[in-house]
Amino acid sequence: MNKREFLKASGSVMAGALLSRMGVGQAPKGAAAKLNRTNWAGNYTYKAARLDEPGSAQEVQQLVTSISNAKALGARHSFNDIADSTGDQVSLKNMTEMTLDKVAGTVTVAAGVTYGKLAPWLDAQGFAVHNLASLPHVSVVGACATATHGSGVHNGNLSTAVRAIEFVDGTGQLKNLLRTANADEFNGAVVGLGALGVITRITLAVVPTFQISQIVYENLSFDQLEHNLDAIFGSGYSVSLFTDWQHHRATQVWLKQSITGSSTPALPPLFYGATLQKTKLHPLAGHSPENCTEQLGVPGPWYERLPHFRMNFTPSSGAELQSEYFVSRAQAYKAILAVEQLRDKITPHLFITELRTIAADDLWLSTAYKRDSVAIHFTWKPEEKAVRSILPLIEEKLAPFDARPHWAKVFTMSHERLSQLYPRLNDFRALAARYDPSRKFLNAYLQNVFGA
């Protein structure tokens, strides 16, 4: 029985991503080899003829030299064909070393390392990364290659922590790019979509470890966002709003506040009219919060509060789709109202929408390039046909706001529109061509992005 049949038979398909994070939807034993040729969500089957798993940078060099078409593969958590290839997929999952440089304030990790492996190890030595995505199972390199983000008005996405990249380019040479030495080119290479080569090691800035407390409020009217959007999203280190788009409100506000010294978090009963939780909550009404990170103001380490779901829960696959669009924070309220007009088309196919903020940066292909942003995220039920028919409607509603799509999620825009949204896209194409002159790493996804 495959995963979908299992879900159907168990009547559990309704809960998708968020349930699969709770253990429903995990692959039955013995199906691993087959499932490994799909992405995590199971909505995309890789077409690559071969999967290679080199164990060192030298092996990557030999491999890249000997093959004509390849693409690096991370932890398979993207929802589209971004990591596919007509030839070989190259997984560095066996390369997992981590080195902390306390003096420089950096950590260097091999490309197989996930945030789930990095975070507790870093914390045990008194350090942290500045932010995390909603789940820890993505690889550091794969996340940074697609501008993966968390939330926080002062927090850049995860790619903004990158300080150096070591990679094997299309000619098989091992290259190093440093933020300090190669500024403009570096800004082009970080959110690289795997187009420049196979990254073998990446160096991130670290910060001293910190504590976070998390509280949840229920039912925040969208009216509050008209004049208070900045204040609401600025109320914590990281703030997320969840909505099903019905009743003109966010069903929940997840407020993650940093705790200094022995201070205890304030728990006011009202937050812009929303009411303080009485019990621990799951973002989806009626679902068990058992696998959600601790709430109710109990302080804990950054890596056990910034994701919404607990580190030690490791789903191998999930039945959901995701899309996400980034608009400027200044226009976010109007953009939210524009999407709200589609609520009765969206809600039947939606598990949940999450609204988050990302600070502006200088990375050419970052979704927050030169723009303080709000991300409008959709976790969809695994109904690809319905979702693909709604996405153009959402993209049309968001067009006046120049919404940029998340590179790793489902979207329908082609090169023409992307080049309007990313002013350095053609520079990026030229950069990729310089490091990959024979276009070894070009796949169908990149052809759409590059328009060639």
Ligand SMILES: Cc1cc2nc3c(=O)[nH]c(=O)nc-3n(C[C@H](O)[C@H](O)[C@H](O)COP(=O)(O)OP(=O)(O)OC[C@H]3O[C@@H](n4cnc5c(N)ncnc54)[C@H](O)[C@@H]3O)c2cc1C
């Ligand atoms: C349940 C779930 C929750 C998510 N939550 C968030 C979230 O909170 N915020 C957010 O922004 N995104 C989120 N995502 C999206 C996710 O962060 C991205 O899809 C990310 O790219 C996944 O990383 P990965 O390691 O799985 O890489 P893959 O999906 O395997 O690959 C992604 C890209 O990275 C490239 N890549 C991977 N390894 C290398 C390498 N060694 N060298 C060069 N290129 C490489 C690939 O070629 C490809 O272009 C979520 C996804 C899922 C499934």
